Amino acid sequence: MRTASLKHWALFSAPLLAMLAVVLLACGSEPDVAVFFKDHRAAHPALRTAMKWLTDWSNPVFYVGYGISLLMAWKTNNMKRVRFILILLAVQAVVAGLAVHFLKQTIGRPRPGQGEWFDPITTKGAQHSLPSGHTTEITGWTLPLVLRAKRFLLTGALAVFVAAVGFSRIYLGWHHPSDIFFGWLLGSFGGFAAIIIADSTLFTTRR
Template structure:
């Protein structure tokens, strides 16, 4: 693992982790966070609409970004870029798709305001709070791109974007702060997996054959 990858990860993750730390230490319990933002949403409908836009369209934006990258890679016969995008799509399907849904159903944590009792193996959406799928997915989309581009300003920009998306899930009452934290961890695993697999020498040799 290159040192710059870990440095980029730390910078990229900082805005979200700082935000989560403020929420953890600023409130006595996660239920208090949910109650506070419920009242805040009622008093600030414009901000609520902005947060909903962000949470609804953040991941679709990257669907378009990677679709364009895939098309360009195919048309220009750029095998390295094609390999990167294909690896990313497979990893995202496994981590942000299969793993997230498996954990949500297996853990069965209630969403904010939906009670206190866990219901393992539940199929009810109200019991699918942990982890945050949106946060896992957006971390998986952006972290490999940050490590690939290796530009400090891009890393900081995407880090702020990640923090905003993660916060939107809490603000809108869909997830607890800890749901977002563990989603960041899971998404980071997916992001590093993409970077490592796409950049591995063995994988590149097989792609040429």
């Protein structure tokens, strides 16, 4: 793995990891985090609405963006970009789709405020906390852009955006901080996988 890619991944990851550390240090345990934000949501409905808007629309923005990019690349016969987007879509389907749902149902961790006991092998939505699917997906969409562009301004902007999405999941009471961490970890795996597969496919095609 190239040093530049690892540097951008570290910068990309830093705001989200720092946010998780601050939340836990400020509130204490994960149950304390859930109680704190439950009270905060009740006292600040406008902020709750803003967080809900962010969490609901963050990933759909990338559906539209990648869809438009794929269409334009197809029309201009940019097969390199077409191949990259199709590989990214396939990786996202496997990692942010199948893997996340498999882990959620297999682990059965309760969402904040839904109790303390795990319920493995369950279809109950209240027990599908780990990992955070939103965080996995948004990391999977944005990290490949960071690794392809390697521009510090873009890396920083997307890093703050991903951290904000992760925070919104905690703020709204849908996930524990550790759910966000493992979502980021799984999404990072997907992001690197998409880049590695795309680059190796391109190399094979050129040969």
